[in-house]
Amino acid sequence: MTPGFTGSPLDRADRVRHDADTFSAAKGDRRAQLLVLDGDLPRVGDEGRLVWTSLTEAPDDAVLLFLGYDEDKPHFVAFRSDEKMPAARSPALADALDRLRTGEAATYAAARSLLAWHARNGFCANCSAATAIFRAGWGRTCAQCGAEHFPRVDPVVIMLAEHRGRVLLGRQASWPARRYSALAGFLEPGEAIEEAVRREILEETGVAVGPVRYVASQPWPFPAQLMIACIAEATHDTITIDPHELENAIWVPRGDVAAALAGVEDSSFLPPPPYAIARTLLDHWVNEA
């Protein structure tokens, strides 16, 4: 049960961010690797691996962001301030993710989230001045007010409510036909994970839940969420959907979930893709009985 976007082989080597000499040496290392991207798409090479090139291929106006070491070789991604990173997945990106190995997708996820954050954070939210990259690419600093800014990660709860052998799944109007998945929502300031789980299920479906148990987590790089996957015990099964959030919500028995995950042709719904933690969560729930 390895969630998607986990298991990057890179060592982030925090020391490089705090020592200008080490960072310079990494950039000057002849073995240094630069991630090859086509716009926001990873290039997928042999055996589902990312493709890398030498630092000499970086555009002249790019800033090199340090991703980490693999077998002592420093790895980078190039950031150009005029390049924006789309927040959502295109069909071409979904296709690339289907072909990328999990650990390689994890490296791509870190790079993508970092690029997207720089693209959207050129100015100081505290004082409005232009900010500059520091910490080997893992922060921005403001010369005007002195504020330091660090890449944002937004915690999201994603969860199944269960009731007498069935789980609660929802779908949004924009999703592919027949796709159903776990409910999800952003955790807010002042909330614990378990509180956010209860609030989101209640808001979206009117279902009240009691105990909440944590299952797994994954980074989700569209643009930079931490997905926290849980299972909650529903106290009743009456659904009242919030039409602003969901198009529909349904209770699905374990056998039907198993059939959908196995790809049975006339299953009651189409499950989320393998790299989404909702899939990990459904696999876990089917197998824990």
Place this chain on the structure above:
Amino acid sequence: MTPGFTGSPLDRADRVRHDADTFSAAKGDRRAQLLVLDGDLPRVGDEGRLVWTSLTEAPDDAVLLFLGYDEDKPHFVAFRSDEKMPAARSPALADALDRLRTGEAATYAAARSLLAWHARNGFCANCSAATAIFRAGWGRTCAQCGAEHFPRVDPVVIMLAEHRGRVLLGRQASWPARRYSALAGFLEPGEAIEEAVRREILEETGVAVGPVRYVASQPWPFPAQLMIACIAEATHDTITIDPHELENAIWVPRGDVAAALAGVEDSSFLPPPPYAIARTLLDHWVNEA
């Protein structure tokens, strides 16, 4: 085992943020309540409760942020753009937190994190223009580039490594004498919780860990973290501290942790305060044997 800063009685009522009429009605409700703060300090009333007043007490130049309903009464906190919220706890605040009930501290935590975010986010990080509050206080919008910004929550992993009946605790040079606590650090883009736990323990103490299990979570309003508490199984016990992060790290046997939590006078260390989830984590570990 209820972590600090959880259990607020307020219903955040997301619908109020999306409907101007409902928000106006809430602000016009004669029973509406305004949180009383002295600077950044909560006023602590009878039985460790927060103190509230009527909306007429809000300064003329303040914006009302909607916190939620309690027994159908709308509750607000007032934000003034020239008022900054210190990121750290003063001795006076630590004293107030010792006297505040857990559920009341949770309401204060949400209000404090929201105020601190507005104070530091008056400008659009995307384009530098001044932004305006929307969504009943739970966001800011930019009229220049159209970007929407939402309050930030930073996930932090906080954890014990265990090895043959002992746990790994650390201390920072700035802490009170003899205080030791769980290790902790910010989760980064592209990391799962379990990966951040492994990286932080290794970075700070040189200790490698295998399986990681989730224990509990809490919001931490200095300024807006989500603390994710875990226990990890160490594969060895050789400590090599990172002197930039820690002053010292020690392995403590279960009996010594129990004595410290019980307040025994000559215990081997002073534990973190009751409202910190490191305390919840130590209580959990002592009792799970």
